[in-house]
Amino acid sequence: MTKVTKGGKRLKFRAVLVWGNQKGEGGFGVGKASEVPEAIRKAKEKAKRNKISISLNGSTIGGAVDAKYDASHVILKPAPKGHGLVAGKTMRAFLEVIGVRDAVCKVLGSTNAINVLNATYRALKFLELKEKKSVENT
Numbered sequence: 001m002t003k004v005t006k007g008g009k010r011l012k013f014r015a016v017l018v019w020g021n022q023k024g025e026g027g028f029g030v031g032k033a034s035e036v037p038e039a040i041r042k043a044k045e046k047a048k049r050n051k052i053s054i055s056l057n058g059s060t061i062g063g064a065v066d067a068k069y070d071a072s073h074v075i076l077k078p079a080p081k082g083h084g085l086v087a088g089k090t091m092r093a094f095l096e097v098i099g100v101r102d103a104v105c106k107v108l109g110s111t112n113a114i115n116v117l118n119a120t121y122r123a124l125k126f127l128e129l130k131e132k133k134s135v136e137n138t
Contacts, residue, residue: 017043020097059101067123071110074119
C-alpha cells in the first residue's frame with residue numbers, strides 16, 4: 001500500500017498468514033508494517049492469537065456449515081475419505097494447514113482473500129461451538 005504525503009510516497013506492506021498444526025488447530029492473521037519481516041511477524045502473532053480448534057472426523061470436518069463475512073459467503077461440507085479438498089485457493093490454504101484433506105467448499109459473492117478467510121474462520125468457529133455444545137449436552 002502506498003500513501004502519498006507532502007514529503008513523497010510512504011510504502012506499507014501487508015502480510016496475510018495462515019497458521020496450523022495439521023491436527024485441527026489453526027488461525028490466520030493480517031499484519032501491516034513498513035518492512036516485510038515486521039509485517040510477517042505481526043501477522044504470525046495475530047494468527048496464533050486467533051487460534052481455532054476443531055475436531056476432525058478422520059480427514060474431514062464434523063458437519064456442513066456456512067458463514068458470511070461482509071460480501072463473502074462460504075459453504076463447507078464434509079466429504080468421504082479420498083475425495084480430496086475441493087475449494088478455492090484462499091480457503092484451500094487455510095483448511096490444509098488445519099489438517100482437513102477431504103471437504104467440498106464454495107465461496108459465493110466476493111472472493112476477496114481477507115473476507116474469505118474471515119468467513120471461513122467464522123464457519124469453523126461455529127463448527128467448534130456446535131461441537132462444544134453437543135459434548136456439554138451428553
